[in-house]
Amino acid sequence: MTKTIRNFSIVAHIDHGKSTLADRLIQKAGLVNERDFRDQMLDDLDIERERGITVKSNTVTLPYQDADGTEYHLNLIDTPGHVDFTYEVSRALAACEGILLLVDAAQGVQAQTLAHLYSAMEHDLEIIPVINKIDLPSADIESAREQIESDLGLSADDAVLCSAKTGEGVDAIFAAVVERIPAPKVDEKRPLRALVFDARYDSFRGTIVSVRVMEGILRAKESIQLMSNQAVYNIEELGHHCLVRQPAKHLAAGDVGYLIGNIKRISDVSIGDTITLAENPATEPLAGFKLVKPVVFSSLYPISSDDYPSLVEALEKYVLNDASLIYEKDSSAALGQGFRCGYLGLLHLEIVQERLEREFDQAIIMTMPSVQYHFRLKSGETVVVDNPQYYPDPMQIEASEEPYIRANIMIPERYMGVVMELCRQRRGENSDFHYPAPGRIEVKFDLPLAEVIFDFYDKLKSVTQGYGSFDYDMAGYRESDLVKLDILVNGEPVDALATMVHKERARTRGVQICDRLKKEIPRQMFKIAIQAAIGRTVISRSTINAFRKDVTAKCYGGDISRKRKLLEKQKKGKKRMKMVGQVEIPQSAFVSILKTDDN
Amino acid sequence: MSDPAGLYVHVPFCLRKCPYCDFYSTCNLHKVDDFLDALKQELSMRLPSRPCPATVYIGGGTPSCLPPAQLSKLLSLLSNAADLSAAAEFTVEMNPADVDSTRLAILREAGVGRISLGVQSFDDRLLKTLGRRHDSAVAGRAAEDIRRHDFSLGIDLIYGVPGQSMATWQSCLHQAMSLNPEHLSCYELTYAAHTPLTAQVQSGALTALAEDPIAEMFLHSSDWLRAQGYDHYEVSNFACGRPQRSQHNQRYWSRLPVIGLGPAAHSFDGRQRWANHADVAAYVASLKQNQAPEASREQLTTGQARTEALALGLRTRAGVSQDLLNHFPKAACLLPRFQSEGWLRRQDQGWQPTTEGLLRADGMAREII
Numbered sequence: 001m002t003k004t005i006r007n008f009s010i011v012a013h014i015d016h017g018k019s020t021l022a023d024r025l026i027q028k029a030g031l032v033n034e035r036d037f038r039d040q041m042l043d044d045l046d047i048e049r050e051r052g053i054t055v056k057s058n059t060v061t062l063p064y065q066d067a068d069g070t071e072y073h074l075n076l077i078d079t080p081g082h083v084d085f086t087y088e089v090s091r092a093l094a095a096c097e098g099i100l101l102l103v104d105a106a107q108g109v110q111a112q113t114l115a116h117l118y119s120a121m122e123h124d125l126e127i128i129p130v131i132n133k134i135d136l137p138s139a140d141i142e143s144a145r146e147q148i149e150s151d152l153g154l155s156a157d158d159a160v161l162c163s164a165k166t167g168e169g170v171d172a173i174f175a176a177v178v179e180r181i182p183a184p185k186v187d188e189k190r191p192l193r194a195l196v197f198d199a200r201y202d203s204f205r206g207t208i209v210s211v212r213v214m215e216g217i218l219r220a221k222e223s224i225q226l227m228s229n230q231a232v233y234n235i236e237e238l239g240h241h242c243l244v245r246q247p248a249k250h251l252a253a254g255d256v257g258y259l260i261g262n263i264k265r266i267s268d269v270s271i272g273d274t275i276t277l278a279e280n281p282a283t284e285p286l287a288g289f290k291l292v293k294p295v296v297f298s299s300l301y302p303i304s305s306d307d308y309p310s311l312v313e314a315l316e317k318y319v320l321n322d323a324s325l326i327y328e329k330d331s332s333a334a335l336g337q338g339f340r341c342g343y344l345g346l347l348h349l350e351i352v353q354e355r356l357e358r359e360f361d362q363a364i365i366m367t368m369p370s371v372q373y374h375f376r377l378k379s380g381e382t383v384v385v386d387n388p389q390y391y392p393d394p395m396q397i398e399a400s401e402e403p404y405i406r407a408n409i410m411i412p413e414r415y416m417g418v419v420m421e422l423c424r425q426r427r428g429e430n431s432d433f434h435y436p437a438p439g440r441i442e443v444k445f446d447l448p449l450a451e452v453i454f455d456f457y458d459k460l461k462s463v464t465q466g467y468g469s470f471d472y473d474m475a476g477y478r479e480s481d482l483v484k485l486d487i488l489v490n491g492e493p494v495d496a497l498a499t500m501v502h503k504e505r506a507r508t509r510g511v512q513i514c515d516r517l518k519k520e521i522p523r524q525m526f527k528i529a530i531q532a533a534i535g536r537t538v539i540s541r542s543t544i545n546a547f548r549k550d551v552t553a554k555c556y557g558g559d560i561s562r563k564r565k566l567l568e569k570q571k572k573g574k575k576r577m578k579m580v581g582q583v584e585i586p587q588s589a590f591v592s593i594l595k596t597d598d599n
Numbered sequence: 600m601s602d603p604a605g606l607y608v609h610v611p612f613c614l615r616k617c618p619y620c621d622f623y624s625t626c627n628l629h630k631v632d633d634f635l636d637a638l639k640q641e642l643s644m645r646l647p648s649r650p651c652p653a654t655v656y657i658g659g660g661t662p663s664c665l666p667p668a669q670l671s672k673l674l675s676l677l678s679n680a681a682d683l684s685a686a687a688e689f690t691v692e693m694n695p696a697d698v699d700s701t702r703l704a705i706l707r708e709a710g711v712g713r714i715s716l717g718v719q720s721f722d723d724r725l726l727k728t729l730g731r732r733h734d735s736a737v738a739g740r741a742a743e744d745i746r747r748h749d750f751s752l753g754i755d756l757i758y759g760v761p762g763q764s765m766a767t768w769q770s771c772l773h774q775a776m777s778l779n780p781e782h783l784s785c786y787e788l789t790y791a792a793h794t795p796l797t798a799q800v801q802s803g804a805l806t807a808l809a810e811d812p813i814a815e816m817f818l819h820s821s822d823w824l825r826a827q828g829y830d831h832y833e834v835s836n837f838a839c840g841r842p843q844r845s846q847h848n849q850r851y852w853s854r855l856p857v858i859g860l861g862p863a864a865h866s867f868d869g870r871q872r873w874a875n876h877a878d879v880a881a882y883v884a885s886l887k888q889n890q891a892p893e894a895s896r897e898q899l900t901t902g903q904a905r906t907e908a909l910a911l912g913l914r915t916r917a918g919v920s921q922d923l924l925n926h927f928p929k930a931a932c933l934l935p936r937f938q939s940e941g942w943l944r945r946q947d948q949g950w951q952p953t954t955e956g957l958l959r960a961d962g963m964a965r966e967i968i
Contacts, residue, residue, distance in 0.1 A: 525962045526940070548814040550962030553786040553835050555914055556851050557607065557865035561872050561897070563961075564907050570965055 005254045006181045007075045007095060007212065011120065012102035013110035014466075017132040021102065021164035021173075022060075025076060028170050029062035031243050059198065059210050059256060061240040064174055073240070074177055075256035077197070085344065086471050087292050091197040091272045093119060094288055095212030095256060098126035098181030100173065101152075103159075105131050105139035109147040114410055114440070115469035117152055126181045129154050130173060135163040151440065184254030191282040192216030192224075194251070194275040199266050201320040207263035210241070211275060212256045214286060219250040223278035224261065227285040228270055232278045233261035267323040292324055294342025295403075295474075296349055296369045296453045297386035299330045299496065300356075301338035303363040303578060303587055308337045314360035315339065318352070325352055330387070334496045334580045335365060340387055343369075346453050365578060365590045368499045371449045374401040374477055388498040391484040394535065402480040402502070403449040405472040410442050411464050418463040419443060426451035427502065446475060448502065454594075485510055487517070488531040488538075494580050497593065506532075507539050513593050514542040520589035523547055528583050604868070605850040606652035606681060608638070609861035610662040610673070611879055614694075618730040618799070619757075621791035623863035623877040624660040630879050631669050634861070635676065637886040641860050642680035644891065651685040652858075654847035658715075663697035667705055674709035683710050688846040690715055690753070696733040698741035703748040713751040715784075716741060721774040722767050725760045728805070730795075735774070742778040753782035753845070758820065759813040760788050761805040768816050769823070776827055781843040785820045786835050787813060814958060821954045834914045834957045852911045854904070862892070871898050910964040918943070918951030927967045937963055 012018040026032055062074040079092045093099070099120045103109055120127050129152065131144045145156035160176050162169025198210035211218070218224070218238060225232050238259040239247035251257045263269060271292070274285035302311045319325055325348075330340035343349040349369060356362045372386040376399045383392060407428070411419055420443075423431070428445040435441060447456075452472065460468040485506050487497035497517075501509050510532030517530050521544055528544040555563060577584040612631060613624045655677070665673065683689060690713040691706055698716075706714070720726050721735040733741070745752050754775050758768050775783060790797045790807065799805040821831045829837040830844070833852060838844040850857050851867075859866040863877035873896035876882045885892035899907070905926050912919035924930040934950060937943040942956035942963065952960060 525959060525966060526936075547959065547962055548810045549817065549958045550965075551834055551914070551958055551960045553789050555834075555911065556848060557857070557859055557867075558863070558874060560851065560867075560907060560911065561865070561874075563910055564903060567906055567910060567965060567968055568903075571968055 003183045004070060004072045005075065005184055005256075006072060006097065006177050007077065007184060007254075007256055008098045008100060008177055008181050009077045009079055009092060009096045010100045010102060011079065011112075011116035012132075013104070013107075013112035013116075016102045016104040016107070016110070016113070017164045018102060021100070021130075021132065021162070021170075022076060022078065024164045024167055024170050025062055025074075025173070026060060026243070028167070028174070029064060029074075031060065031062065059241045059258075061242050061246075061256065063242075064178065066175070066178055072178055073255070074174070075240075077256065085348075087290065088198075088271055090119065090123075090288065091195065093123045093125065094286075095195055095197045096123070096125055097184055098128060098177070100128050100130050100177070101154075102130050102132050103144050103148060105133045105141055105144050105161075106136050108140070108144050109151045110467060112469050114151065115471070117154075118410075127154060128173075128176050128180055129156075129159040131159050131161050132164055134161050135166050135168065150438070186213075186253030187215050188217055188253045190215040191280050192218055192275070192277045193282045193286055194218055195286050196226075196269060196271060196273045196275060198271065199269045199323065201266045202260075203320075205237075205260045207260075207266045207269055208245075209259050209261075209263065209269055209275075210256070211251070211259060213251050213253050215253050215282070216277070217250055217252050218259065218275070220247075224259075224275050225278045225281055226269065227274040227276055227282070228289060228291075231268065233263055235259050235261045265323075266320055269323070271323075292344060294324070294326055294344060295371060295449060296343045296345055297340060297372065298343070298349060298369040299332065299335075299338050299340050299367040299387065300327070300353075301332065301335035301365045301367075301496070303365055305336040307363065311339075311356075311362055311364065314356055314362050318356060318360065322352070324348065330389075332367075332389070332496045334494045335367075335578060342386075346455070347457075363587070365496070365587055366594065367496045367590070368593060369453060370500055371403050371453060373403075373480075373482060373500055375482075376400070385500070388484055388500050389495055391498075391500055394484075400480055400482040401477040402482065404446050404475045404478050405449050405452060406475040407445045407447050407452065407470060407472045408442065409445070409460065410440065410469045412467050413439050413441050415464040415467060416441055416443075419460065419468065422456075422459055422463055423447060426456060427504070447472075448478075448480070449474075450502070483534045485513075485539075486533045487513055488529075488533060489517075489580055489583050489585070490529055491531075492580075493533075496580075496590070506534055510540040514540045516592040517585075517589050518542040518544055520592045521583070521585055524584060525550065526582070603651050603653040603685075604856035604858050605654040605656065605847050606677075606686075607847070607857055607859040607864055607866075608655075608657045608662075608673075608677065609859065609864040609875075610634075610657060610659040610665065611862045612659065612664055613661045614664045614732060615730070618795035619788060619791070619797075621794050622660065625879055627879075628664075628666075630883075631665060633883045634879055635669065635672055637883040637892070638673070638861060639676050639680075640886040640889070641892060642676060644886075644889075645858055645860060646680045649680060649682055651682045653687055653855075654850060655681075655683055655686045655689045656847040657691045657711075659692060661694050661697070661717075662691055663693035663702060667701050670702060671705050671709075674705065674711075678709060686710075688713055690845070690847060692717060693741070693745075694732060695738040695741035698744050700744070700748075703744060703750070707748055707750070711750070713753060713782075714745050715753040715755060715782075716745065716780075717755050718742075718775065719755060719757045720760065720763075721771045722763070725763055725767070728760055728762060729757065739774075739778070742780075746778075751782070751843070752778065752780045753784065754778065754780040755784045755786065757786050757788050758816045759808050761800070761807060763808065763816075765812065765815060765819065769819065772820060772823060776824075779839075781839050782845060783824065783829065783837040783839075784835050785817075785824075785837065787817065817958055818954060821957075830916075831954065831957070832916045834960060852915050854908060854911065871896060873897070906964075906968055909967060910961070913952055913960040913964050914957065916951060916957070918946070918949050920949040922948070924950065924967070930967050933963075933966050 010018050058078045060076050064072040064074050077092050079089045129148050148154050149156045160172050193215045194211040194213045199207050202208050220238050223234050237247050240257045272289040276282040302308050324344050326342040327339040330338050370386050375392050375397050376382050377396045378398050423445045428447045430446040432444040460470055481503040483503050483506050485499045485501050486493045514530050514532055527546045531538045531541045577586050611624045689711045691711050692715045694717050718738045719729055723734045800807050824837045831837050832844050856868045862879050862882040864875045866873050874894050875892045876894045882892045943950045
């Protein structure tokens with residue numbers, strides 16, 4: 001049975017054609033007719049289609065018949081493509097026996113191609129290099145082959161040539177998947193162990209869990225247990241993802257599919273968890289499970305406080321589909337009632353913000369993201385603070401600590417200088433280098449997490465022209481010199497704009513915030529003074545001058561209705577502004593300070 | 600019309616369009632007769648009982664560009680449809696280039712007492728920028744002509760023109776003053792959307808003046824004209840003594856009824872506002888079919904009426920009453936602030952804008968509502 005199963009994933013540098021190839025495989029397998037076909041079949045969210053990224057992974061079982069007439073189940077497991085979701089990717093790869101490693105025929109091997117190769121090697125996967133986009137006039141197949149040999153250390157003879165766009169070579173890919181990716185090696189006799197590698201929420205059926213059965217057999221109507229928390233559920237339905245769910249009687253070892261079992265919330269299931277049978281459970285869970293903890297914290301407020309109840313409802317619905325977002329009530333003198341939220345990273349934060357605005361129609365303000373700091377007080381007590389509102393009285397602080405990561409950066413040698421410079425700017429230390437292949441460097445750095453969460457990844461991409469890849473492990477807490485940076489508008493501190501920063505970075509950050517706010521806050525009737533301060537010391541300031549004049553020249557006949565309508569419109573526009581003290585601050589001002597820039 | 604309303608007639612013709620102007624007009628003077636026929640029809644429709652309007656104002660466009668015969672016809676249509684003898688004020692707008700004894704005699708004969716003269720500037724260079732048909736010498740002669748025919752004279756000026764300095768504006772005011780006008784309107788140049796002048800600024804062919812010099816010009820006009828004995832009674836208007844204030848325009852700012860006739864004219868009857876088609880052909884076509892030439896009409900809610908009263912009141916030196924302000928919850932904390940900034944003064948049962956306040960009338964209205 002398992003001989004006819006293949007579990008694989010497509011991995012690629014951004015824009016090398018992953019979604020297009022997935023589309024083509026789905027079409028070729030006959031899962032969808034021409035009429036229903038749309039681009040990026042596996043990307044459900046608007047934000048995925050627009051940004052061309054995959055946020056939620058999707059799985060699809062492709063039926064395939066080889067030349068001999070043997071029927072196969074090819075399980076294509078999609079993976080998200082951002083460092084915020086590294087763990088999800090690792091779990092998806094753990095469900096595979098092989099990968100298609102896409103290389104753009106025009107662009108050749110790129111940073112992420114390499115990073116993906118390494119993760120595939122870590123999971124001991126069969127790697128099939130695929131040279132895509134061979135239809136492009138700029139395609140240079142020969143040099144792509146050379147790079148596969150020299151940069152990836154794979155045999156270029158094994159590379160499959162294809163154009164996902166035209167469909168050329170897609171048959172060869174199917175053949176290669178069947179011939180070269182090993183069938184799962186399994187033991188159906190042992191107690192059930194199934195890997196949870198994805199979960200999504202369906203408003204009719206509850207949580208739908210994607211699993212790879214590693215050992216044993218999973219049958220409909222059985223009772224299962226989640227090994228991390230011993231929770232027991234009855235399976236109502238299981239089967240294969242064929243774009244639509246196709247129920248089956250069982251999922252045997254080696255198989256990939258879904259199960260539904262009256263699991264009310266998506267947060268009841270953790271990615272990487274092991275499912276076993278309630279009766280006759282396995283003794284050990286599968287390796288590699290960890291609870292994903294938020295690393296970035298920020299508060300969320302409705303722009304208009306009247307909209308608080310609707311935000312509550314939106315968040316309740318939102319987390320049904322995104323278990324990695326955690327939130328609790330928060331309140332601010334400036335912004336009123338809201339929530340403190342924890343995110344996997346800044347991209348995750350942006351995704352949450354965008355989805356709340358688009359899918360749930362919420363007008364929200366987010367405060368400056370923060371990591372979790374530790375403060376040891378003179379009383380001997382240690383407090384954990386991720387919200388500047390709870391920054392302890394400075395007189396009581398004995399010592400402060402901030403979280404560090406061990407960054408793993410892979411770059412072509414020529415970018416060494418700029419990357420070193422970037423890491424040093426971000427207070428990086430303990431550098432270490434390896435040369436995994438000629439011309440390539442693997443750089444390791446200890447970096448404060450706070451320096452990484454903002455735009456480190458974007459910055460790295462930009463200084464390395466897209467060739468830098470990056471992932472990290474948490475590396476514990478280290479002593480640090482932290483201060484609370486207050487932002488004052490017309491002399492009043494605005495709690496929602498406060499941040500905790502390293503003392504060395506305070507001035508730069510203060511200047512930056514004052515400048516950003518000056519740019520984003522429109523001129524008003526009165527002069528607005530913006531200051532950044534540590535305690536009582538003002539470290540930077542900017543001023544938004546008042547209107548010198550604010551009146552139209554003429555107001556006769558038709559001008560009167562026009563003026564009235566304009567006033568009515570402006571009154572409505574004010575609802576998108578937040579009154580802080582006596583100053584109207586637009587949402588864009590809060591957003592602008594979330595972006596840091598080293599210039 | 601139970602109470603006498605003001606009467607406004609829009610003459611939608613110009614010999615040429617000025618590049619800054621966004622009022623509706625056409626340069627096709629072949630349509631004047633059609634327009635006059637339609638106007639006759641509109642007059643009979645709107646003023647069936649030959650009322651006595653409180654004020655009469657003929658504007659445009661350029662009413663003075665009509666050939667004398669058609670100008671006469673226009674005036675006789677009006678006097679046939681309404682009793683103009685009791686009007687407190689009867690004004691006609693004129694372009695200085697059109698002023699001649701023939702036209703002035705026709706106007707005098709019809710009972711017009713006041714000429715609003717579109718001088719705009721006494722600086723020939725700026726007049727070119729503004730695309731005007733006349734130069735400063737023509738404007739000076741026109742004013743003297745008007746005086747000789749015994750009209751009350753109102754002069755319109757524009758400041759904030761690209762290339763204008765404070766010195767040229769001061770000299771412009773001096774020259775206007777030397778003509779002893781009973782009334783002076785000083786309008787800041789407005790860059791209306793989709794006008795050639797705005798396009799020139801957007802393309803960089805002209806550079807708009809910055810906010811500060813414009814504000815300085817405004818303040819200077821107010822200070823200097825008041826020193827000359829003029830009364831700065833509305834953002835852009837000055838009168839040589841209270842009786843010389845424009846009766847007709849004050850009706851707009853006090854929200855008194857004004858019936859507007861002609862294409863693009865706006866009307867207000869105390870509760871509803873409506874506008875005529877801003878197109879001669881559409882206007883003529885409607886009236887040919889004996890239909891009101893209305894393009895839109897709206898009934899104001901009490902809240903909307905208050906918003907208007909507030910916005911208009913803050914533009915006049917008379918200001919707004921405390922009674923009105925009581926309807927705006929934000930007023931209570933804003934008024935003292937505006938007062939301490941020197942923008943409003945408390946007086947009797949209301950609040951009056953200072954000169955600095957007039958300069959921020961829209962801003963204050965926006966904050967209060």
